[in-house]
Every structure is written in structure tokens, then in C-alpha cells.
Amino acid sequence: MANDDEIYLIDMxxxxVREWRWFIGVGLIVVALTIAYLHHARSQWEATAWIQIGQVGTAPAGQDPHVEAFSRTVERLETRAFQDDVLKSVGVPVDAPEASLFRGSMKIEQLPYANIVKLRVRGYSAEDAEQLAKATATVLHxxxxxxxxxxxxxxxxxxxxVDALLKDAQERRNRLLAGNSGRGDQTALTDLAVATSDQDIRSLEQMRADLALRQLPNYTYETSLAWPVYVDKDRVFPNTVLTLGIGLLAAAFLASLAAVARHALRSHRLRSPA
Incomplete structure (x- = not known):
């Protein structure tokens, strides 16, 4: 088998060598077409945004505190209406090539444990890609x-x-203390009423503290960018190295094919009777 392969390679x-003109000619044409494609293809840049989904900290126990479930947010991002709103917000016509690239390049990844939706979009410039990513976060917000x-x-x-109830309870307690006449039976009743009022005040203060705590930024916050939008320094399409590599492989293959075809045609003519 090794000898057959060696003979085949030698014949090839x-x-x-015999059909070098065809080999070099076709190879140069393919390489030239590859270079022309790299020169004329419209470059694309990709921007990545990490969007933190907002939440309301006072959601009932057992309920998702997020403003919108991750699955519904992803569906919203994928709708044509939402994407059109993003494009309009940055002044891009919804039927422009930039709009088609934006829709076709959008990639969404859910990171629920991090409370983040990872979004990738492309533009025909680094600035356009960054602007579209930021606009997507703004419209979603x-x-x-x-x-x-x-x-x-x-x-x-x-x-x-709760503030109003707490104020009323505190005023009622103050009135009870101010109206205490000092008589034994009256003092006992007043003390009982004050104790009850104190318990009500503590309950209301605890309720107010819990409501205020749940509105702190740790528990209640709006949808926003978790980190600045990242844009690749180099274009993502066309990939120069990859395209040149594919072009060179295609040039070698097609040039060899052309040389073999030319050799077969020449051999056929020589074997054909005059």
C-alpha cells in the first residue's frame, strides 16, 4: 500500500511538472480571487454585552423576584418588534443592510445563576456594533x-x-403617657395600654425596616449593563488568516485538478486515431 501511494504521488x-502552466495559472487565479474577496468583503465587528435583569426585592415568598423571567426576556429580545425598536432608537432604518446584520448576528446566552443575559451583536464598524449593543440594553431597560x-x-x-400607622401609634402612646393621672387603677390600665402600644410600634417598625431593606440596591434594582460593552479589536468577518488558509488549500486542490484534467485531455488526444 505504501509503494502504491508513493507511485501515485510520484505520478502526480x-x-x-508537465502541466505546470495550468497548475500555476489556476492556482494564481484562485489566490487572486481570495485576496479580492478579502479586499472587497464588508468587514464586521462583534460587540458583547452582559445585561443584568432587574428585580423587585419585595416579591412574595416563592416567587421569582426578577422583573421578567429569563425565558421571556430572551423571547422578547428575539422578537422583530423589539429589534425594530432598538434600530429606530439609533436611527438605523429597519430595512437597511445594517438592520439585517444586527438581526442575523444576534446571539443570546442565558446565565441565570449570575442573573445575566449575555448578548452578542455585529455591526459594519466597531462603533456601530457597540452602539447597537448599548441600545439593546437601553430599550430592554x-x-x-x-x-x-x-x-x-x-x-x-x-x-x-406603614409610616402613617407608625405615626398614629406613636402619637397614641404619647397621649396615653401624658394622660396618666397617677391613680393606682388608672395607672395599671395606662401601663397595659402603653405596653400594647409599644408592641404595635415595634411590629410596625420591624415591618417598615423590612420594606426599606428590600428596597436597597442589593435586592431591588433596574435592568442595566453589568459591565461595559466589549468590542473585539479586530474584525470577526472576514477572518484574514482563516480565509487565506482556505484560499491556499482551494488553490492547491483546484490547480492540481486542472493539471490532471489537462493531462487526461492531452493523453486522450494522443491515443485517439488520426
């Missing part, structure tokens, strides 16, 4: 802010109601 080399408006309003109303 002889064919290439606006959509989630609208969803969170009702629960956040409810939380503010609840906190205001």
Missing part, C-alpha cells in the same frame, strides 16, 4: 421599567401606609 508530481412600575408603586404605597 510528474503530471504537475425601558421595557422592564414599565413592567416594574406597578409593583414598585404598590411598595411605595405600602411603605407610606
Amino acid at each position: 508530481w510528474r503530471i504537475v 425601558a421595557a422592564h421599567a414599565q413592567i416594574a412600575a406597578a409593583p414598585m408603586g404598590f411598595i411605595r404605597d405600602r411603605l407610606a401606609a
